[in-house]
Amino acid sequence: MKYDATITIALKEGMLDPEARAIQHALAALGFETEKLTTARLFRITLDAPDRDAAYAEAERMCERLLANPVIHRYTVEVTG
Amino acid sequence: MRFAVIQFGGSNCDRDTVYVLRDVCGVDTDLVWYKEGLKRPYDAVILPGGFSYGDYLRAGAIAARTPIMADVVRHDREGGLVLGICNGAQIGSESGLVPGTFTLNAYPKFVSRPVYLRVENTASPFTSLYRQGEVVRMPIAHKEGRYVAPPDVIERLFRENRVAFRFCDEHGRVTPESNPNGSMEGITGVLNSAGNVLLMMPHPERASEKVLGSESGRQIFNSMIAHIECRGSGNKISNGAES
Numbered sequence: 001m002k003y004d005a006t007i008t009i010a011l012k013e014g015m016l017d018p019e020a021r022a023i024q025h026a027l028a029a030l031g032f033e034t035e036k037l038t039t040a041r042l043f044r045i046t047l048d049a050p051d052r053d054a055a056y057a058e059a060e061r062m063c064e065r066l067l068a069n070p071v072i073h074r075y076t077v078e079v080t081g
Numbered sequence: 082m083r084f085a086v087i088q089f090g091g092s093n094c095d096r097d098t099v100y101v102l103r104d105v106c107g108v109d110t111d112l113v114w115y116k117e118g119l120k121r122p123y124d125a126v127i128l129p130g131g132f133s134y135g136d137y138l139r140a141g142a143i144a145a146r147t148p149i150m151a152d153v154v155r156h157d158r159e160g161g162l163v164l165g166i167c168n169g170a171q172i173g174s175e176s177g178l179v180p181g182t183f184t185l186n187a188y189p190k191f192v193s194r195p196v197y198l199r200v201e202n203t204a205s206p207f208t209s210l211y212r213q214g215e216v217v218r219m220p221i222a223h224k225e226g227r228y229v230a231p232p233d234v235i236e237r238l239f240r241e242n243r244v245a246f247r248f249c250d251e252h253g254r255v256t257p258e259s260n261p262n263g264s265m266e267g268i269t270g271v272l273n274s275a276g277n278v279l280l281m282m283p284h285p286e287r288a289s290e291k292v293l294g295s296e297s298g299r300q301i302f303n304s305m306i307a308h309i310e311c312r313g314s315g316n317k318i319s320n321g322a323e324s
Binding site for chain 1: 138139142143146175180181182184185186187188189227229230231263
């Protein structure tokens with residue numbers, strides 16, 4: 001059975017996000033005042049799994065093994081299909 | 082005595098490092114393509130600088146998951162010396178050789194210039210030829226070199242004397258202005274708990290000859306050589322302690 005997993009990797013709360021800060025400054029230079037801006041990285045993965053729970057577990061393993069760095073990142077996984 | 086320099090796809094300081102080891106320091110050194118694995122015992126393994134896998138995902142993340150890194154971890158556990166330089170430090174931290182990680186600079190651009198470092202530890206196999214508190218000059222060249230770790234880890238690193246180098250000014254003062262990438266406490270050289278692994282962002286191989294403006298980086302390689310000569314080549318210490 002095919003499932004679509006959407007994995008979002010973001011910095012942990014309180015971690016310095018230099019890229020977000022630069023983007024916020026650039027937006028301000030264009031006249032857009034923002035109160036808060038954070039960045040995240042999104043992965044869309046299609047995979048075969050026996051059921052939805054197994055697809056979810058597999059996507060979580062991908063985060064643990066490679067996609068996220070536990071020192072600085074948190075992640076969320078959503079599975080559809 | 083034999084050193085290995087591992088060449089990943091995208092390494093670009095591998096040949097400079099081999100040159101310094103062979104021609105400047107006079108030690109037998111193999112350049113090992115990562116797909117070959119570590120086929121023989123080595124006294125020291127060096128993870129050189131570069132842009133392995135184009136820095137995709139995170140600098141060092143993909144190289145850290147290649148099979149040769151399992152060989153490097155085994156070499157570490159058997160007490161062999163491991164030195165990670167720049168991208169090699171990123172690969173080493175992604176492999177869990179030391180705690181913490183090297184991530185995007187606080188000012189998020191590539192910084193390439195000489196910096197001053199203060200030697201914090203002269204008891205390690207990598208720094209024994211320095212004087213405590215000595216100020217040395219080496220180049221940095223990175224965009225993802227800001228050392229980050231949880232506060233309790235930072236505290237432990239200092240308590241266990243595992244900080245090898247901190248960014249400083251020319252007088253040896255560790256200040257925010259002398260910190261080029263926002264590393265926590267200015268830390269840019271970290272030892273594992275057994276002291277046989279050093280990960281650092283500055284490039285000692287680019288500061289190993291007078292013609293390059295600084296020779297102070299060579300002391301790291303010479304310290305390693307002196308350490309191996311002292312303990313006897315191949316007679317590795319046994320540790321197994323966690324990093």
